[in-house]
Amino acid sequence: MPTITLRVNRKNHTVECANSSLLVDVLREQLRLTGTHVGCDTSQCGACTVHVDGHSVKSCTMLAVEAQDAEITTIEGLADGNTLHPMQAAFQECHGLQCGFCTSGMVMSTTELVSRNPDPSEPEIRHWLEGNLCRCTGYHNIVRAVQTCARGSRGGTP
Amino acid sequence: MSSAQGIGASIKRKEDRRFLLGKGQYTDDITLPDQSYAVLIRSPYAAALIKKIDAAAALAAPGVLAVLTGDDVAADGLGGIPCGWAVKNKDGSNMVEPPHPGLAHGKARHVGDPVAMVVASSKALAKAAAKLVDIDYDVLPGCGRLPEATAEGAPLVWDQAPGNVCFDWHIGDAALTDAAFAKAAHVVELDLVNNRVAPNAMEPRAANGHYAAANDHYTLYTTSQNPHLTRLLLAAFTLHVSEHKLRVIAPDVGGGFGSKIFHYAEELLVLWASRRVGRPVKWTADRSEAFISDAHGRDHISKAQLAMDKDGKFLGLRVHTLANMGAYLSTFAPAVPTYLYATLLSGPYDFPAIYAEVKAIFTNTVAVDAYRGAGRPEATYLLERLVEKAARETGIDRVELRRRNLIQPSQFPYQTQVALQYDIGDYQATLDLALAKIDYAGYAQRHAASAANGKLRGIGMSTYIEACGIAPSALVGALGARAGLYEAANVRIHPTGSVTVFTGTHSHGQGHETTFAQLIADRLGVSTDNVEIVHGDTDRIPFGMGTYGSRSASVGGSAIVKALDKIVDKGKKIAAHLLEASVADIEFRDGAYRVVGTDRQKAFGEVAFAAYVPHNYPIDTVEPGLEESAFYDPKNFTFPGGTHFVEVEIDPETGVVEVVDVAIADDVGVIINPMIVDGQAHGGLAQGIGQALYEEVQYDADGQLSNGSYMTYCMPRAADLPMFKVGNHVTACTHNPLGVKGVGEVGAIGVPPAVINAVLDALAPLGVKDISMPATPEKVWRAIAAAKQGKGA
Amino acid sequence: MKDFQFHRPTTVAEAVALMAGKDGAKFLSGGQSLLPVLKLDLAEPTDLISLTGIAELREIRVDGQALVIGALVTHDAVARSADVRKHIPGLAALAGGIGDPQVRNRGTLGGSVAHADPSADYPAAILALGATVHTNLRKIDAEEFFTGLFESALAPGELVTAVSFPIPKRAAYAKFAHRASKYALVGVMVALTSSGVRVAVTGAGAKVFRVSAMEDALTKGFVPEALSGITVSADDLNGDAEASAEFRAHLIGVMAKRAVAACQ
Secondary structure, X not given: OOEEEEEEOOEEEEEEOOOOOEHHHHHHHHOOOOOOOOOOOXXXXXXXXXXXXXXXXXXXHOEHHHHOOOEEEXXXXXXXXXXXXXXXXXXXXXXXXXXXXOHHHHHHHHHHHHHHOOOOOHHHHHHHHHHOOOOOOOOHHHHHHHHHHHHHHOOOOO | OOOOOOOOOOOOOOOHHHHHOOOOOEHHHOOOOOOEEEEEEEOOOOOEEEEEEEOHHHHHOOOEEEEEEHHHHHHOOOOOOOOOEOOEOOOOOEOOOOOOOOOOOOEEOOOOOEEEEEEEOOHHHHHHHHOOOEEEEEEOOOOOOHHHHOOOOOOOOOOOOHHHEEEEEEEEOHHHHHHHHHOOOEEEEEEEEEOOEOOOOOOOOEEEEEEEOOOOEEEEEEOOOOHHHHHHHHHHHHOOOOHHHEEEEOOEOOOOOOOOOOOOHHHHHHHHHHHHHOOOEEEEOOHHHHHHHOOEEOOEEEEEEEEEOOOOOXXXXXXXXXXXXXXXXXXXHHHOOOOOOHHHOOOOEXXXXXEEEEEEEEOOOOOEOOOOOOOHHHHHHHHHHHHHHHHHHHOOOHHHHHHHHEOOHHHOOEEOOOOOEEOOOOHHHHHHHHHHHHXXXXXXXXXXXXXXXXXXXXXXXXXXXXXXXXOOHHHHHHOOEOOOOOEEEEEEEOOOOOEEEEEOOOOOOOOHXXXXXXXXXXXXXXXXXXXXXXXXXXXXXXXXXXXXXXXXXXXXXXXXXXXXXXXXXXXXXXXXXXXXXXXXXXXXXXOEEEEOOOOOEEEHHHHHHHHHOOOOOOOOOOOOOOEEEXXXXXXXXXXXXXXXXXXXXXXXXXXXXXXXXXXXXEEOEOOOOHHHHHHHHHHHHHHHHHHHHHOOOOEOOOOOEOOOOOOOOOOOOHHHOOOEEEEEOOOOOOOOOOOEOOOOOHHHHHHHHHHHHHHHHXXXXXXXXXXXXXXXXXXXXXXXXXXXXXXXX | OOOOEEEOOOOHHHHHHHHOOOOOEEEEOOOOXXXXXXXXXXXXXXXXXXXXXXXXXXXEEXXXXXXXXXXXXXXXXXXXXXXXXXXXXXXXXXHHOOOOHHHHHHOEHHHHHHHOOOOOOHHHHHHHOOOEEEEOOOEEEHHHHEEEOOEEOOOOOOOEEEEEEEOOOEEXXXXXXOOOOOOEEEEEEEEEEOOEEEEXXXXXXXXXXXXXXXXXXXXXXXXXXXXXXXXXXXXOOOOOOOOOHHHHHHHHHHHHHHXXXXXX
């Protein structure tokens, strides 16, 4: 089996995997980064969202071999040690998660939104979340979390 | 005592941190040493004889450890998956209860019926080998929907169920109801369909079974809402292994909504396969597999009639319902369209007479069982569509008609005509609060603004009731339940005063690790930081019945409180000794035992320490240690209720319905954590709106499923929903120690009829009188077109 | 998913050379169409030739009266490109409405065009704007490119390198999306170009198609009302549980009007 090197959460990992291995499977099964989840098999739910070179990507719809030269960040790599990333903190503050299964993908996706647009409107947030399904929250508190994080990152009171 | 962390405080959730850091441990995240993987081969046919299974090529494929079939299940003597509730027919005879083997034997009865299992050293190898298993089917005619299954000459799912009837049941007083209709000034009639939906918890089901030969012990990790029930059913019915040799762990579970209550075949199969191959065996559903193997919800066809006097006072209700059971009876399936549905048909209204008949029907589809609300949404949808129609037909304002018929606060406890006795409520108060939250008075202005934008605006409402915490055990036993419905708790105070609580409920999004810790903070004055809630492990928790039917706070929380009462009482005896006072003079308040009328006190932690280091201790009369267990069996259901309002805007050109406003007022009893309660309401609303506008499992007449993936089965996304306005008015439940009622299902129960009533309100000026769920763009467009044609426009 | 050989060339020439003689090989760009197909085992290529290392295919440039977009430019990059937003804002908007953000971050123009999905958005732009598809071998007119359901004029082994979009006077796209998949049930691109009005419909048929009756009407007056009374036959249109052929036919009229309105 071919050997590839992936740079995940600022560390290099060398793994053996088939060319057909999906990025999500290598992350979960080989690197044991099980915070990235699989909720569907048709690239719809977004639970597997990670960052590849800063862009949110569905890791179930990318080959691991394609990610070799990229800087990959998963939910495990977002916090600064024990300090939650502002988006993670906002999700806790606003009760933006219940069962937690879609949460990694939600957080990874919305951090990219706020990095692009520090002041997203409610419709912009909702539109951005086209690629992430949640069955618990009705999205209400997820939208609030993103607004709260964005406000904080603009220097306002989070 | 209440505190900054106690009952009523919106403290942040303790469980969030591990999820936000990606450190949750869901079943599929757990990989055991020497792990192997199972893939199930499922019938592609709705009905087919399994003539031959040739596994030779698969067995020879790399990494394959076993290929198991229904023959192997039978040869090894595994038991069939049992049904947990027996409903009687009108004549007192038993329902038809067909066998349900772990793997189909001889005949497959729905698309997705598991026919064989391949176990291999990796999932990829198991999948590859599964393609090599050659199964020879003889395809038979099937029936996928209620109308076809109940038609004359329909193919039989089970030979022992003529007409595909599982049971023919009734409740209420037919003669009294006939008399009520005979004197009615106005009768409203409505035919409706409650659409079949797929629960779709975001985490697909999974199970990882491990048999340890050395000590003859089985461990199962499973995506379950109630691991103890799963263990009980495995022990007594399917695997035939005693409980002391069987540990069931439901670790972090990514949502359930009912679908993970039940004992599924895969839980049995992975344990059995592990015993056979000598390695742990893990199975995880693909989403497309989930669509054909998870129990679905709803799927009723009903005829309803409402009798009223000339002033709009309800005189009687007559209901006839067909309920789809699927091909096999899932764990609670028979209870859903009977004791969780027809018993709720009085709603929040004062009905002098009700009669309901329910016929449960087998079809060649995956099982139908409890899904968020389970029966109560079906009852509410029927009643609130009917009441709205009554308002339209009589010309009585929709709010006024409801006001005239709501049960008055003075009428509690209120005995309905369909068995239930409501303990308390204030339906007028929630109605008034909801009217204020939606700004009902300002609606005309909003309607005009929408019209100016070319949109059809509509407003719809529902006033609803639900029943939570299904109980008491003696009653449900008489009604056919084969299990008790109490809850268990164990509270362990550690020597330095921190607390571990073991609860038989299971949290899969509800936030028990936080809310139950708040109970401890409230009662003992211990910080929630020093409380750990343990759930989901049969080896650690004495017993439990799990989480469903919004029972966790009312039943599980009450069990914890009962155990806490014992702790406090024992502590009094210890404190009396330490304070050299009589027990009668000790009170426990604000986290300390005090001698009444003095400033002498001992902190709770000091008493706990003394219990474990009993140097100065009433050792002759009190045992050392501070740990108590309790089982709580409720005296009654709890009865949340409220009013939901929805406003929609419809694009008349495309038929797209946009939900532009949702305002609700619920009475869910005493609220432990308002933040979490609001969150539960939000989620229920989204699923209710999903059922009303987006979701429908589509089987064709023969039983083929046409929309079994997220490419085709539509659930609401963020852009499909507005912010929700949620209000509460509290009347405390009268019969549990916390006064709580339950909130997990209210959104999914109250909102679907409010959405459809709003859609019909928007379309009424065009002449549209009916539309079914889900109100898709094409359906709305067709309804508008048909109405225009009908008017000759 | 069946395993395959994986290649990652850095030039077009290398990519094409790798493809030579490999009947079972496929090009892979963003993978947002191909990988879902492979995951369902609906195709089992022997080799995947990844194009993502080919820098020359990532360019967007203005070439006289046309906007030339490299095959590997992602939907997100098209949506956010200053050049695209300036010269063909309707195209930027179309790209910004494909799938979802994650799909737009990976999915590419070339991949979408080569896949020829009848419900994809780009084919409407290609046909309505009269674009030219550039390959390693030739330039193919929009009219000739899409030939059927998931079928195009591409020869085996032929590689899309860019698409050249003539800059229209005005153009806009209106989509009615499938509520679950977000693919177009009906997507209509309307363009007022120097050579006339063009109306292209995706999602409704086996392949993207033009509606000449609408084009004629809009030539007389480029306003939404010009389309009143024009109906599209439901014959030969797609029908499924989400939208029947009749509903799609109706939506073509509605979306065409909205696209024209968005052009104003």
